Amino acid sequence: PDDAHSYWAARRRPGQPRGGRASSLNPSLSLTADLPILLLLTALALATRLHDIRLPAAVVFDEFHFGKFVNGYFTGQYFFDIHPPLGKLVLFAAGKLAGNYDPTFPYANIHQEFPNDGYVAPRAAAAVLGALVVPTMYLIPRALGLSVAASLLPAVTALLDLLLLLESRLILTDSQVMLYSALCLLCALHLWATNPKTQPLRRVVFLAATAVFGAAGIATKWTAAVTPLFVAMGSILGETMFPGAYRLGVLECAAAALIAAVEYAAVHYVHFKLLPLAGPGDRFMTKGFRRTLQPTRLFPNPLYDPSDPSGHKYPFFWKLAELTNTMYRANAGISKRHHWESKWWEWPLNLRGISYYVKHSSPQVLKYVYLIANPVITPLVLLTLAVFVALFINHSIYIARLGKSAPPIQRNIPKRLAKKAAAVDPPQITELHSPARLQIDLAVRRGIICVLAYVVNLVPYIGIQRPTFLYHYLPALMYAEILMGVVLEAVVPGTKGRLAVVAVATAGLTAAFMHWAPWVYASDVTLAYLEKMRWMPRWN
Secondary structure (H helix, E strand, O other): OHHHHHHHHHOEOOOOOOOOEOOOOOOOOOHHHHHHHHHHHHHHHHHHHHOOOOOOOEOOOOHHHHHHHHHHHHHOEOOOOOOOOHHHHHHHHHHHHHOOOOOOOOOOOOOOEOOOOOOHHHHHHHHHHHHOHHHHHHHHHHHOOOOHHHHHHHHHHHHHOHHHHHHOOOOOOHHHHHHHHHHHHHHHHHHHOOOOOOOHHHHHHHHHHHHHHHHHHHOOOHHHHHHHHHHHHHHHHHHHOOOOOOOOOHHHHHHHHHHHHHHHHHHHHHHHHHOOEOOOOHHHOOHHHHOOOEOOOOOOOOOOOOOOOOOOOOOHHHHHHHHHHHHHHHHHHOOOOOOOOOOHHHOOOOOOOEEEEEEEEEOOEEEEEEEOOOOOHHHHHHHHHHHHHHHHHHHHHHHHHHHHHOOHHHOOOOHHHHHHHHOOOHHHOOOOOOHHHHHHHHHHHHHHHHHHHHHHHHHHHOOOOOOOOHHHHHHHHHHHHHHHHHHHHHHOOOHHHHHHHHHHHHHHHHHHHHHHOHHHHOOEEEHHHHHHHOOOOOOO
């Protein structure tokens, strides 16, 4: 029918002779509309992350580990960690630039009080990098072609999420993982929207930026690999995965892989150069590796070969391969249970938190740092997923009804559905090319990627034997928040309606933020108020 042909034609990008679908990418920004929003989001993100960054003035949870790693770079004594070194190097650089970091502080135990302000610099660095996630979470949906109103929802959710907020305020690397992942996705969206024939320089810039940020995420934590893998898949498949995307050529893919590999190796080269001395990490490495570590007064190394002080007998790439293998085996070998561990299925429901720090100011008043997601995010995510599934089912049925009415190049419908569609009386198919239907079509194609990335970020934790924790949910949550904007754009018509939804969501998120803020900022709370904050049985 003519209507059906009009519908399929409307999905094509004008001027694209291959019959591609309407583009789901639109990275253009408005200086008057977007810049003030970006500045406001950045200011609010910095304010919430840096507020009372000195508190608590004591070691909090995994600062117990990461503080020692930063110390190792100052002393040069070799240490071992199950994660790649970039995140720790950034924290070290912050302490070095500040000039007042105290590498003699031992980080002997959680709750140990700091004797000076040296710890503030690496905390502030994590906070600033975490703050930059918020405006990036506005730019990503804008690059996907969403309206200003719909793009606000993911950004506001990231701004007011207690999980991302707390992880960004401590000597930890999760804020870096989130920033690098978000920037990798953002640059990839711009890359795919750039015509290689008419904008070659812009194409090269975003190709390099995508590779750099993707490699940065992996060089911080391997759990950040999902976003670069999805980007690689989208780059190869092009518009098959992202309507309107220009796929990468073989040389472009090779260049991106080379940039990422060089960056990953360079990070480890710096890591090894800063750790020339024997140290507490020796016992994890082979004899060949340990021969390259110079002895110290505290760590004598009988294996050290003074005739080979530069370690030429055990070259860099051997050390890199050994460290990578050791990190993998150490990760896989973690089996000791942890009191604050949680299962992957508990994270979307916000069922289990983590106690980071507790100190009594008086018998009835205490400072308490406790990790949870913003409780309003939980129903928002579940509602978003439910609405998207409904959209997907509805649209799949709709497309199936079109059946053979699609032009040959668009016939990607299974045969069994095509047979059913052939039996449908054409007059029963109405409004096939309506703006609302095209909007849903784009929402489904954008949303499928978000849902797949959300699920794939959770899959590695299904059936895993090692302890897992709530903060492992952060990469998956990023895609759920982007999906919120996608769904809002599809189901709520008009700017006023979308802004109204954003206003209601922001009010709820802000109310929850204020209620649970003492758990982030280590503010004094009474025991009675603390009980009011414990909504879930396992928030104990």
